[in-house]
Amino acid sequence: MRVNHAGEIAAQALYHGQALAARDPATREMLLRAARDEADHLAWCATRLSELDSQPSRLDPLWYAGSLAIGALAGLMGDRISLGFVVETERQVEGHLEGHLGSLPEADARSRAIVAAMRTDEMTHGAKAKAAGGVELPMPVRALMRATARVMTGTAYWL
Ligand SMILES: [Fe+2]
Ligand SMILES: [Fe+2]
Numbered sequence: 506m507r508v509n510h511a512g513e514i515a516a517q518a519l520y521h522g523q524a525l526a527a528r529d530p531a532t533r534e535m536l537l538r539a540a541r542d543e544a545d546h547l548a549w550c551a552t553r554l555s556e557l558d559s560q561p562s563r564l565d566p567l568w569y570a571g572s573l574a575i576g577a578l579a580g581l582m583g584d585r586i587s588l589g590f591v592v593e594t595e596r597q598v599e600g601h602l603e604g605h606l607g608s609l610p611e612a613d614a615r616s617r618a619i620v621a622a623m624r625t626d627e628m629t630h631g632a633k634a635k636a637a638g639g640v641e642l643p644m645p646v647r648a649l650m651r652a653t654a655r656v657m658t659g660t661a662y663w664l
Pocket of ligand 1: 513516542543546623627
């Protein structure tokens with residue numbers, strides 16, 4: 506759950522960075538709307554973490570700052586690439602949440618409900634970005650994003 510919480514911090518920051526650099530007001534509005542969903546997700550994860558007597562990642566400010574910068578960079582490359590970045594990010598997040606659902610105990614109905622609801626929203630974010638003209642990113646970029654996410658999730662699990 507701490508990893509999910511850190512992931513939502515990063516997701517929100519990516520969207521904020523991308524919105525800052527977006528050219529088309531409609532794109533910016535879409536990004537900010539998604540960021541608000543991520544803020545909801547963050548709140549759900551924070552509640553669940555405290556119910557489980559755990560705490561968020563101590564590196565949260567780092568996740569936010571790093572993701573804001575990456576989001577702004579993606580945004581500077583133009584709206585269609587930026588939307589493509591959303592499509593790929595949400596695809597990877599969906600995969601992560603899917604895996605998490607597979608490993609969560611059946612008895613932990615509350616955590617499962619949160620992860621499932623987030624997964625549905627992430628799929629919607631990705632689908633909307635694709636419908637708005639998001640382009641498919643080249644393979645090396647997708648691999649780099651995957652590697653970056655792995656460093657973050659791996660670290661946030663412990664710290
Ligand atoms: Fe999310
Ligand atoms: Fe999302």
